[in-house]
Amino acid sequence: MRIIIKPGDLRLPLDPSLSFGRNAELVVEVGFGDGRYLSHLAAEFSDANLLGVDVSLGSVWRAYRRMLRENISNVRLFRGDARFVVRDLVAPGTLSRIYVNFPDPWPRKKHLKHRLLQAPFFELLSTRLKERGSLLLTTDHQEYYQFALDEAASTSLYSVTESDPPPATLTTKYAEKWREMKKDIFHARFEKISEAAPHPAIIKKTDMHHSILEGDLSAVTTFEKQIHAFPGGHSIILEGFRDLNNESLIFKVRVEEPDLVQEILIQAWQKPDGVFVSLQPFGDPLATRGVKESVHAVTDFLASKGLVVKQRWI
Numbered sequence: 001m002r003i004i005i006k007p008g009d010l011r012l013p014l015d016p017s018l019s020f021g022r023n024a025e026l027v028v029e030v031g032f033g034d035g036r037y038l039s040h041l042a043a044e045f046s047d048a049n050l051l052g053v054d055v056s057l058g059s060v061w062r063a064y065r066r067m068l069r070e071n072i073s074n075v076r077l078f079r080g081d082a083r084f085v086v087r088d089l090v091a092p093g094t095l096s097r098i099y100v101n102f103p104d105p106w107p108r109k110k111h112l113k114h115r116l117l118q119a120p121f122f123e124l125l126s127t128r129l130k131e132r133g134s135l136l137l138t139t140d141h142q143e144y145y146q147f148a149l150d151e152a153a154s155t156s157l158y159s160v161t162e163s164d165p166p167p168a169t170l171t172t173k174y175a176e177k178w179r180e181m182k183k184d185i186f187h188a189r190f191e192k193i194s195e196a197a198p199h200p201a202i203i204k205k206t207d208m209h210h211s212i213l214e215g216d217l218s219a220v221t222t223f224e225k226q227i228h229a230f231p232g233g234h235s236i237i238l239e240g241f242r243d244l245n246n247e248s249l250i251f252k253v254r255v256e257e258p259d260l261v262q263e264i265l266i267q268a269w270q271k272p273d274g275v276f277v278s279l280q281p282f283g284d285p286l287a288t289r290g291v292k293e294s295v296h297a298v299t300d301f302l303a304s305k306g307l308v309v310k311q312r313w314i
Contacts, residue, residue, distance in 0.1 A: 003067050004060060005051075005078045007262065008284030012201060013091035019076055020049040025130075026090065028053060029099040030082040030116065033173055035063025035075075037101060040168045042072045048096065050075040053085045082116055083124070084259035088201040090128040098125065098135045102174040105144035117148035119155050123196035126157045135190040138169040140178040145186040158190040209292050210278035211299040215307035217249060217270040222305075228297035233257040235294040237301060250280075251298050255290040264291060266298045274310055275302065 001021050002009065009019070016023050025048045032038045032052040042050050052075060054060055060079045067075050078085060086098075106114045117137065125135060135158075139145050152158045165187035169175060178185065223240035236254040243250065248269030255262045265280040277299050285291055296312065303309050 001073075003064055003075065003077055005076050006284035007080075007286035008281065010089065010286055012088050013094075014051075014089040016049050020074065022049070024049045024074075025096040026051065026094055027097050027099075028082075028085065028090070028095060029101070030054075031059075031101060031103055032063050032077075033059055033101075035059075035066040035077075037099070037168060037172050038063060038075055039066055039070055039072060040171075041099070042067075042075050044168075046074060048074065051085070051089075052077045053082050054079060055081065081259040083121060086121070086125055086128050087199060087259065092127050092198070093130055095125075095128045096130055096133050098129075099138075100135060101138045101169055101172060102140060102178075103137075103144070105139070105141040107141070107143070112147075115144065115147065117144075117151060119151045122152050122155045122157060122190070124199045126155070126192050126195045127197075127199045129192045131192065133192050136187070137190070138165045138175075138185065138187045140174070140183045140185055142184065142186060145188070149188065152190050155196065157192060157194045157196060159193050161189045161191070163187055163189070209287065209295045209313075210276060211295060211312040212310045213268075213275040213277065213299065213302055213307040214310050215275060215302075217268060217275050217302075217307070218246060220249060220302065220305045220307075226297055226301050228293060228300070230289070230293045233290045233293075235290060235297045237294075237297055251301075253294045253298070255285075255288070255294055257288060257290045260286070260288070260290075262286065262288075262291070264294060266295055268298065268302060275307060277302065 027045055027048045028051045029038050030053050032054050038052045060077050063077055103116055137148055165185050226237040228235040234256045237251050238254055239252045241250045248267055251266045253264050253266055262285050264285045265282045267280050268275055268277045279291060279295055
């Protein structure tokens, strides 16, 4: 069983029997750093499935190595945005607890929009938490702490209990750093008491990510960056490359969808019966509408260079 969950492995929502090999209560930690608190949770809640979420590749690898060293089997790691995870991976009413320890406070006023703990997230989370499920916040940043309290209060969906932080949260890398600097540490539990209107998952899997054109692929000799907009996102063809055998073109594409950014490769190669364009499995991309739109964008680019579309899967 893989410890690191790759986008291409995902079923939406997450299927615990496939991802963890068992059905159990789901607990999430956002921003797990080197994984030491996640390791603590795994031991304390050995009967639970623990999902760690972090945007840092370095953190994922540090935590991965820790899980291997400590022979932890009930933890899975995902590199990505917590909003995407809560909205698209967590099925409604299935999350027991979510831990947010020392989140990035985004202290500058123009960056406040990047803060995780805002009213829209609390509303979304209420639809994913079980009855009386909770979010536990530990932070050294007093202004963000008060901001989170105010944002949660504005939704009227949570009861809040402020207390001293649990001892284990004070053993994390950041906690030790802040304590050495004599900074105060704040802690609160946000317990769900009501639920917002349903927040359906936005990302949907689609099939048939390919198309067929007729023409001479070798005649395509120039490339210009392409930006393709579609409802809910953008597909940006960043670069085009020709392989050493001069049999195919490979396009690097950035796909931007709500709280999900992927960089994918799309290949166009010459065959006797046409030019085939398809998504490549490199990097295990998650098959979304944006990925499908990217195949269409590459197809349209090739058509702009003189090739003729014979078949396109929509």
